[in-house]
Amino acid sequence: MSQRISERNLLPQKINLPVRLVLGLWSVSSKMLKLSRSLRPAAVLLRPPAATVQPQECLFTGPQQETRTFYEFRTYCIRPDQNAAFLKLTNEKIHLRTAYSELIGYWSVEYGGLNQVFHIWKYDSYSQRAKVRTALAQDPSWMSEYISKALPMLTSQDNEVTYLVPWSLLQKPPQEGGVYELVSFQMRPGGPAVWGSAFQAATTSHDAPGYGKLLGAFHSEFGLLNRVHTLWWYESADQRAEVRHKAHTDARVVAAVRNSVNYLESQRNQLMFPCPFSPIK
Structure with a gap:
């Protein structure tokens, strides 16, 4: 009889816990789970960002200009009855102008535009061109011998700044x-x-x-x-x-x-x- 009792005592016994204790443990467990979930987004925010390679944006529309030298294209439209007189005057007085900056070429348009001349001037910088224009305006020979006579012969002037x-x-x-x-x-x-x-x-x-x-x-x-x-x-x-x-x-x-x-x-x-x-x- 004593042997049966001892063997029975060795078997697992069912433990009856108080209801209040069980409910308390359940409440603590639920709160810990909620706290863990709330901390997870914060951990993600605090995590250092992974190294990423940002693509290089192309902010220009073509090869970059490597020189400041530019070429001014000028086109003058001449009154039809003054075309020959304008070319003769320019031929005689162009030296007054080329004393200040380099003339590349001067042409008379034969096809694709009547009574027109086209010329190209070279400048090393915009500041150089500004100085040239100022000096020309203060040159009495250029103003009286050419500009005062040439302007009435023209109907329009146009210019364009270009680079090679x-x-x-x-x-x-x-x-x-x-x-x-x-x-x-x-x-x-x-x-x-x-x-x-x-x-x-x-x-x-x-x-x-x-x-x-x-x-x-x-x-x-x-x-x-x-x-x-x-x-x-x-x-x-x-x-x-x-x-x-x-x-x-x-x-x-x-x-x-x-x-x-x-x-x-x-x-x-x-x-x-x-x-x-x-x-x-």
């Missing part, structure tokens, strides 16, 4: 004489980052043996934006016509031009003859 595109240099023609073509392209907004490569490919496809000679490619800084110009030299107007016909049958040129015209809004071509006093003849 990064892949172009200002070249001299292979020989004196010949004709010059200024081609102006109005491209779609977006800058060279959008159309620069296509424009370069189309332009350089023409700058090859058997075609014209590219003297310079320029893009506008002041004036109409997204505008680019190319200045070409040809032996004659007839040679230019032959080159034009040849380009239409050159698969290499046609492919480059077709890609470029996708970004083109308008185009203007002018055929010009150099004036006798032009440095580029």
Whole structure:
């Protein structure tokens, strides 16, 4: 009998806890769970952020200008009855102007604009140009011998500040004489980052043996934006016509031009003859 009692006592016994104690333990457990959940978002906020690589944004629309040198394009429209007189006066007095800054070239427009002259001036900086303009305004010879006589002969004046595109240099023609073509392209907004490569490919496809000679490619800084110009030299107007016909049958040129015209809004071509006093003849 005593042996049975001892074995029964070794078996697990059911423990009866007071109801209040059980409820108290349950309440504490619930509060601890809620506290743990509330602390979890705070731990996430305090966790140091993982290292991430931020993408570099392209804030410019094309190759950056590496030089301050710029070229001012000037176009004067002349009264039809004064065209010859204006060219004669300029030929006689241009030395008064070139004493202050460098003249690249001076042309009379033959096709693509009547009674017009086009000229290019080179400046090393905007401050240099400002000093030149101030000095000219104070030069009595320039003002009395040229400006006072030339201005009444004109109907309008226009100017544009341009830079050489990064892949172009200002070249001299292979020989004196010949004709010059200024081609102006109005491209779609977006800058060279959008159309620069296509424009370069189309332009350089023409700058090859058997075609014209590219003297310079320029893009506008002041004036109409997204505008680019190319200045070409040809032996004659007839040679230019032959080159034009040849380009239409050159698969290499046609492919480059077709890609470029996708970004083109308008185009203007002018055929010009150099004036006798032009440095580029």
